[in-house]
Amino acid sequence: MPGAIIALIYDEAKKIWCYRWLAVVTSILLFLAAAAFILTRPNVYDAWGQIFVNKTPPVATAAQGVSLVGDGYGGAAVAARTALNDDSLERIIRKMDPSTAALPKEEMAKAVANLRMKIELKGDEDGFFDFHVKSTDPVYAQRVVHLLLTDFVGRNVNRNEGELRRAGEFLDKQIASYETMIAESKARIAAFQQRNPRFVAAMTLVGGSAGGGESADLTEARATYNTLLSQRPASAAGPSSERVAAVQSKLATLRSQYTDQHPDVVATKRELADAIAERNQAMRAGGGGDPQLASARARLLAAQRAAAGAALAPALSPALQAEWADLQRGDEVLRINYQQLVSKRHGTRVSEAVFGGDGGGKYQITRPPTVPELPIGPKRGLFLGLAAFGAIVAGLGVAYLRAAMVGIFVSRRELEQTFQLPVVGTVAWEPAWSTVEAARPGTFGAVRATMFRSWSRARLGSRSTSLRVS
Template identity: 25%
Template sequence: MEDILRQIIGYLRGMWLYRWWGLLAAWLFGCAAAGVIYLIPDRYESSARIFVDTQSVLKPLMSGLAIQPNVDQQITILSRTLISRPNIEKLIRMADLDLAVKGKKEREDLINELSQTLKIRGTGRDNLFTLSYEDTQPERAKRVVQSLVSIFVESGLGDKRKDTDTARRFIEEQIKTYEQRLEEAENRLKDFRIKNLPLMGSSGKDYVSQVAEVSGQLAQAELALREAENSRDALRRQLVGEDPVLLPETPTQTKVSIPEIDGRIDALQKNLDGLLQRYTDQHPDVIGTRRVIEQLQAQKKKEIEARKNTPGGFGDVNSNPVYQQMKLALAESEANVASLKARVSEYAARKKQLQESAKLLPQMEAELAQLNRDYEINKHNYETLVARRESANMSVEMESSSGMAEFRLIDPPSVPIKPSAPNRLLLMPLAGIAALLCGLAVTFVISQLRPSFLDGRDLREVTGLPVLGTVSSAPDPRRKRRRRRMNLAFMGGLGGLVGIFGLMTVALAVLGNH
C-alpha cells in the first residue's frame, strides 16, 4: 500500500511540473467546446398523443358468432412497423418535404434522417401512443407529426379493411372449390348406388337384410306350396270311388262345359287378373299361370273330343252335385299349386343370385365406405367454409356499425416554442469537466514523456545504480515569493476556467426560464 501511495505521489509531483501546459490545454479545449455548444443549431420537437380504443360493447355480445381479431396485437404491430420506407415517402409528400429536395442523394439522406428521428412510443397496456419528431424548423416539425398521425390512423383502418376483403375473397374461392368437389362426390356416390342397386336394394337395405328377407319369403312360399299340395292330394283321395258324371250330347247344345276343367280355368283366370295388377307380363308367376291355363284349355278340347266319341259319354252333369263341387275344389287347388310353384321358383332364383353376388360384396362395401368418407369430408369442409363466410360477413357488418378500434387524438401536434435540443444547460458543465480532464491528461502524458526524479530513491530504482548522495538547494526568499506568485497565477487561471463555465451555465438557466 505504501509503495502504491508513493507511486501516486510521484505521478502527481511529476504532473505538477508541467501544470501550465495542462492549464493551457484545458483553456483551449474548454473554449472550443463552448463554441461548439453555442454553434449547435436548435432543434424543436413536436409531438402528438393518440389513444386507440379497442373495447367495444358488441364484442361480448357477438362472441362465438363473428370473427374477432386481436386488435390490440394488430395495433402494437402497426406501431412498430409504421416507420417503413413507403410510409416515409408518403409522409415526405404529405408534409411537403420534397420541395427542397434536388436529387436522389438528398432524397435518400432525407429518408434516412426521418427514419432515425421519427419516434413512436407506447405505454403498451393502455394503447396510448406518442408520435414525435425533431427538426430545426418548428413549423416543419409540426407538419411532419401531423402527417404521421394521419398515416397512423389510415394504416390502422386500411389494413383491417384490406385483411377482411382478402379473407372474404379467399373463403369465396375455397367455397367454390369445395362445392365442385362435393358435387363430384355426390355424382360418384349416385353412380355407384345405381350400378349396385340389385345388391344394395331399392329401399336402402344391406346385403344381409336382403338375403334374410328373400330366405323368409322363400320359406313362406314353400310352406304355402306344401299346404296347397296336401289339400290337393286330399281332394284327389276323396274323389276316389265316385262315378264320373258325363255331359249329355244334345244337338241343340252350342257350348260344352266340363266343370272340373272350367273351374280350374276360372280359378286360374282370377289368379292371373290379380297377378297382372301387381306384376308385368314378363313376371314368372304371370307366365306360369298363363301356361297352365293354355294346358287346361288344350286338355278341355281333348276331353270334349274323347267324350263325343264315347257312346253315352255326355251324361247328366247335374245328377251328382257333390261330385261336381269336389271337382271344382280340386281344380282350384291345382291352380293354386301351380301359382305357388312359380312363386317358389322366383324366390329361389333371387336367393341364388344374391348368393352368387356375395363374392363382390367386400369390394363393394370398401368402395362405398371410401365414397362416403370422401363425401363426408367434402361436405364438412364445405359447411365449415360457409359458416366462416357468414361469420366474416357478420364481422364486417359489426366493424362498419361500431368499429373494432377507435383512434382518438388526445394531444394534437403544435408548433414548439422552446427548443428541445441541444440541452446546453447540461452540456456546458460537462464541457467544463471535460476541459479539466483534458488538462490532466496532457500533464500526465508530458510527465511521462519527459520524466524527472525528485529524490535519490527514485533514481536508484529506475537506473539500478547506487546513489552516493544528493545535493539540496539553499532557500532563497526571492525564489520563494516568485513560486508563490506562480502558484497563485495557476490557481487563478484554473478558477477562472471553472468560473467561466459556471457563469455560462447560470446564464443559460436564466435565459431558458425566460
C-alpha cells in the same frame, strides 16, 4: 509502501506545480472552446402523440361467434412491427417535402435513415403506442408525428380490408367448386338409381341397413295387436295380415331376382292382391271401426314390411352395397364441407364490416400531437460542468507532459533512483540570484519576472548534479 506511494504522488504534483500557469491557461482555453460549442447548440424539441390499438372493440364483441377472425386480428404486435418500415417513412418524407420525390435511391435511403433516427416508438402490452419525434424545429416534429399516426391507422385498415377481401374471394371460389362437385355427386347417384332400380327399391325398403331375425319393434307390435285382438271375437284379420306380409316378402325376394314380367312375379302379385282383399274384409268384419285396434294393426303392418325388407338385405349384392354406401358418404361429406364454407363466407362478410374500416373503434388516437413549447435539450448546465471538469483534467495533463518532456528533478530521491548515486547535498534557489530587473507588483514586468524565475528553477533543477564521495 504507503509512504513511498504518497512521496511519488507528491513529487509528481510538484512537477505539475512547476508548470501551473501552463495548466491554468490550457484549462481556460479548452473550457471557453467547449462552452462556446455548447451554448451555440440549437434547442431540441420533442413532439409526441399516442394511439390505442383496441383488442376487443365494441363492434367486435357484438359480432363474437359470427366473425371469422379472432380477437387478436390486426393486434398491436403486428402493427408495431410495420410501424417504421421504409415504405411508410418514404411516404412521410414526400408529404413533408414534395420535391424529394425526384431524389435518387441513395439520397432517399439517407433521408429515411435520418428520419428514423429522430423517431422513437414506445409500446406496451395493453395496446398503447407513443410516437416521439425529436427535432430542432418544433413545427416539423409535430407534423411528422401527425403523419405517423395517420399513416399507422390508414395502413392497418387497408391491410385488414385487403386480407379479408382476399379471404372472401378464396371462399367464393371454393363454394363454386363445391357446388359443381355436389351437382356431379347428384348425377352419379341418379345414374346409379337408374341402373339398379331393384337394388334401390330393396335398400329403401330395408332403410339402408342390413339385418336379420325378428326385430324388437315387430315383436312388440305383434304382441300389442294380439292382445287387443284377443279381447274381440275371433276373426280372420290376424292371419290375413300375416299372409299379406308373407306374400309381400315373397314378392320382394322375387323382384330382386326376376323382372316384373316373370311368371312367378305375376302370380305372386295376384296372390298378394287376393291376400290384401281378404285382409280388408276381415278388418271390416272384425272391428275395423276401433281406432286403438286400427292403430295397432298399422304399427304391425309397418313392422312386418320393415322385417320383410330386412330379410332381403342378405340377398343384396355386396359390391352394389359398397358402391351405394360410397356414393351416399361422398355426397354427405361434400354437403357438410359446403355448409362450412358458406358459414365461413358469412363470417368473412361480418368481419369486413367490423374490421374493414375503423368504424368499430379498432384504432383510437388518444393524444393528438401538439407543437412543443419547451425544449428538452441540450442540458447545458450538465454539459458545462462536464466541460469544466474535462478542461481541468486536460490542463493538468498538459502540465505533466511538459514536465516529463523537460525532465526536471524535484527531489533527492529521484536523483538517486535515476543516476544510482548518493546525493550529499542540494542547493536551494534564492530570488536574489535572479538577474531580471525588478518590477512593481501587478505590472507586466512583475509577471514576466515571476515566470522567468519559474523557468530558471526548472532549468536549474534539470541541470543539478550529484557529488560522489570517494
